[in-house]
Amino acid sequence: MTDSSEKVYQCIIIGSGPAGLSAALYAARADLAPIVLSGMDLGGQVSKTDNIENYPGFVDGIQGPDLVASFQQQAERFGAEIVYDSATAVDLSQRPFKVTTYGGEYLAEALIITTGASVRELGVSGEREFTGKGVSYCATCDGHFFKEKDLIVVGGGDSALKEGIFLTRFAKAVTIVHRRDELRGGVYLANKAKENPKIDFIWDTVITEVIGDDTVNAVRLKNVKTGQEEVRDIDGVFVFIGHDPNTELFKDQLEMDENGYLVVDQHMHTNLPGVFAAGEVCDPHFQQVVISAGMGAAAAMEAVEYLEDQED
Ligand code: NAP
Numbered sequence: 001m002t003d004s005s006e007k008v009y010q011c012i013i014i015g016s017g018p019a020g021l022s023a024a025l026y027a028a029r030a031d032l033a034p035i036v037l038s039g040m041d042l043g044g045q046v047s048k049t050d051n052i053e054n055y056p057g058f059v060d061g062i063q064g065p066d067l068v069a070s071f072q073q074q075a076e077r078f079g080a081e082i083v084y085d086s087a088t089a090v091d092l093s094q095r096p097f098k099v100t101t102y103g104g105e106y107l108a109e110a111l112i113i114t115t116g117a118s119v120r121e122l123g124v125s126g127e128r129e130f131t132g133k134g135v136s137y138c139a140t141c142d143g144h145f146f147k148e149k150d151l152i153v154v155g156g157g158d159s160a161l162k163e164g165i166f167l168t169r170f171a172k173a174v175t176i177v178h179r180r181d182e183l184r185g186g187v188y189l190a191n192k193a194k195e196n197p198k199i200d201f202i203w204d205t206v207i208t209e210v211i212g213d214d215t216v217n218a219v220r221l222k223n224v225k226t227g228q229e230e231v232r233d234i235d236g237v238f239v240f241i242g243h244d245p246n247t248e249l250f251k252d253q254l255e256m257d258e259n260g261y262l263v264v265d266q267h268m269h270t271n272l273p274g275v276f277a278a279g280e281v282c283d284p285h286f287q288q289v290v291i292s293a294g295m296g297a298a299a300a301m302e303a304v305e306y307l308e309d310q311e312d
Helices: 020-031 044-048 064-077 139-146 158-167 187-193 288-312
Strands: 008-014 036-038 080-082 087-091 099-100 105-113 117-119 150-154 171-175 199-201 206-212 216-223 229-233 235-240 244-246 275-277
Touching: 008 020, 008 099, 008 288, 020 036, 020 044, 020 064, 020 087, 020 105, 020 288, 044 064, 064 080, 105 288, 117 150, 139 158, 139 235, 150 158, 158 187, 158 235, 171 206, 187 199, 275 288
Parallel strands: 008 036, 008 105, 036 080, 105 275, 150 171, 150 235, 171 199
Antiparallel strands: 087 099, 099 105, 117 244, 206 216, 216 229
């Protein structure tokens, strides 16, 4: 384990998704010997994603966990150290910046924040109670538990479409429930979903309750236009309704937008010199692996320049 007692690291990266591990690669190659605080899941959301078809360089796509493993090995090869721990507090009021984790305290001259975003919940009755008992936010993790079952997927974005299509590998049928009558997701995935014989859609509808005994066996649906309600038998509910940025740690210390995303300039600088951010924690718009990776590289390059300037 890293001795965190007195040492001041040049660069600490909080978060280990594509942004964090790309930042680690670039910072390590610049001899900053960065440490990466992995958070709960090394690789973040990508580690729970099935085939990624749009990361350049992989003609046939690549499994999320395999991509994470490659990112990690490449960063480690140049001297980055992954610490399997999560930040629980940060003090950015003075330099070196202080990062508290479950396992200790770390000091850093420069900080790169890549804490990503977490799945959004529906916030309806029964959802929490049945999470892991029929309610899921991860098709890759839980899809295989639903062989020949009837599933509902909630959402109208690319995630709902992509994961809905993936779930047809296991499920008997997948019904995508969307609150509007128009998809938010792109044409490619929309067409693939619409052409899939196992997928149908329910439009203008939300789930108002998840119902079950030991596990989920039904949902209450409500048409938002007519107000009409229906209880529908179902074996599982997969929720893909977007993400919220993981920025709680930085409240009142860094500038955020109205939705809690960190505000950065085009060079990945937050409003505080020496603190950079990259990936979904500061990107409400693109949320793509390739873009997060690029942002991570850029943040590290800026951190290198910042540290050099401090030496002058
Ligand atoms: P998203 O694009 O924000 O879509 C979220 C969907 O959930 C929207 O259709 C939204 O409805 C719906 N929604 C939000 N809150 C809801 C609630 N409380 N109840 C019911 N429905 C709700 O999120 P995403 O699908 O996770 O995608 C995030 C980003 O990743 C996007 O930029 C997307 O393009 C990208 N992505 C790309 C791929 C790919 O393979 N290319 C795959 C996955 C994700 P409204 O439409 O009415 O707002």
